Amino acid sequence: MSRRITTFARRALVIGLALGAAACAGAPAEPVARVWMTSGDRSRLLSEQAPLRFEPSSAATGPAVAIDPRRQFQEMVGFGAAVTDASAYLIQTKLADDQRDALLRELFGREDGGLGFSFTRVTIGASDFSLDHYSLADTPDPTLASFSTARMEEYVFPTVRQAVAINPDLKVMASPWSAPGWMKTTGSMIQGQLKPEFYPTYAEYFRRYIDSAAAQGVPTDYVSIQNEPDFEPDSYPGMRWGPEGRAAFVGQHLGPLFRDAGIGTKILDWDHNWDLPQQPLTMLADERARSFTAGVAWHCYGGDVSAQSQVHDAWPDKDVFFTECSGGEWTPDFAESFTWTMKNLIIGSTEHWARGVLMWNLALDENYGPHAGGCGNCRGVVKIDSRTGAIERNQEYYAFGHASRFVRPGARRVATAEPEGLQAVAFLNPDGERVLIVLNESAAAVAFEIREGLRAAAAELPAQTAATYVWGPAG
Incomplete structure (x- = not known):
């Protein structure tokens, strides 16, 4: 086996060590996103779904909707x-x-x-x-x-x-x-x-x-x-x-x-x-x-x-x-x-x-x-x-x-990046809460990650369905 460590493995090792050290130091837990969905077939009508848990993640492994709260735009x-x-x-x-x-x-x-x-x-x-x-x-x-x-x-x-x-x-x-x-x-x-x-x-x-x-x-x-x-x-x-x-x-x-x-x-x-x-x-x-x-x-x-x-x-x-x-x-x-x-x-x-x-x-x-x-x-x-x-x-x-x-009055729209087939917009509420709205207008379900920095949550959006995801900063 080669002694060389790949760039990805080296990055994962560094992140893992940092997270391990933070956990030992009592680092704050990763946030949980609450989820509401509406589907075109009316099977869900602003219905709350099972929450999603963010986990440490260094890079996207598939389609991802990413938000960047540091890049802010108009106040709502x-x-x-x-x-x-x-x-x-x-x-x-x-x-x-x-x-x-x-x-x-x-x-x-x-x-x-x-x-x-x-x-x-x-x-x-x-x-x-x-x-x-x-x-x-x-x-x-x-x-x-x-x-x-x-x-x-x-x-x-x-x-x-x-x-x-x-x-x-x-x-x-x-x-x-x-x-x-x-x-x-x-x-x-x-x-x-x-x-x-x-x-x-x-x-x-x-x-x-x-x-x-x-x-x-x-x-x-x-x-x-x-x-x-x-x-x-x-x-x-x-x-x-x-x-x-x-x-x-x-x-x-x-x-x-x-x-x-x-x-x-x-x-x-x-x-x-x-x-x-x-x-x-x-x-x-x-x-x-x-x-x-x-x-x-x-x-x-x-x-x-x-x-x-x-x-x-x-x-x-x-x-x-x-x-x-x-x-x-x-x-x-x-x-x-x-x-x-x-x-x-x-x-x-x-x-x-x-x-x-x-x-x-x-x-x-x-x-x-x-x-x-x-x-x-x-x-x-x-x-x-x-x-x-x-x-x-x-x-x-x-x-x-x-x-x-x-989305509360005074919220700021923040930057998003989404894969082909999904539309998304995100906001940062005045209290720091994140709000992400994603639409899948296609005829098939789409699996993707929701990413913010070095953390991600696995999500799936059924066909012709919109979802709102709400979470806070790491707490």
Whole structure:
């Protein structure tokens, strides 16, 4: 037998001696990872599995998902869904008090397996998911004498207030679908553009909304100036607003007004699809507008999630948020839509710098409503049966739960490396806890290692299954 010791054997000997010495000195035990899985066949639905134990390991012997907590990226705001008029109406009118409390604690709380949603969105006035079309100042008057948030005080504000009481970390974003019709070229909330002479009035409209919401106990942490500004829907409120016009509005009106009024609400541009990154790039090229713009918001209905990185790379000091995507009966198959959501939103959008990730409606009824125009087969994160109050948890509930339940506000995304066939993203919680989310969208199970430094845990992920692994540093 050769007297030569191979490089691998020499490394193993050194590691073994070091570990032996550490054990003798009472070294801390290697961590144990808790595991939750959801499978496309619904055999597991955020179900806790047997834990995995990390063991000392010098090098991967097969496929491995590795995390490096030393390489840190964006700080997370959180995950959630929009409290639309429709969602709030159902929660407030179709559930008994105890049912309402239980559902909101399940969605926004962390106790007893709650999802811990810490990010939400409300509409300033009506969207397609409202009972009817309205603005907050329907009477033509540049002094905004008729301004009122009374309609939002019926259902939306009480729902958000209760969510904030359950989760004080909850951050709220607000978006209008249209300016009041009398400010627009169509004279209607449907289609048209905002007339430039009303830019100062519309900036004041935003200020009054923020002040009125605050008086009702509803914060406005972020605001986008227009939902989907490159689209003019023909059956519900909407408004086309090009990047040059948005830049003029933010740079010359809204931004200075917020500054002078001491309003800390952060302004987001775009709030539309991945397929037109040149739109926010054009808006941000305006120096004055850029100085008042905190970041860019994105939707999923066109293009590829990598557009988020394209704009982030151009303006790395600007935040990235993913603010709308809806499930729907165009993809009724649980496995297909669950894995798509995991791949593109939970993993994809955060890997491409999103600090917050939102689905569209928090809740809809058995008829995919109520709605006034627009989508007739969209899914909510949960379904509330308007006749019985029964709750059904949809695929988006489980996809978002894989992140929201475990990734705390203030967590940092950290570097990962994964083998072909798996997608992964990882976070470091403020207390040092590691959270790793892995998706196997293939038709066969995959065995792999989870690695952090010189330790590894053996894992296996069934076909069309996502898992969240949670562990602490060696303790």
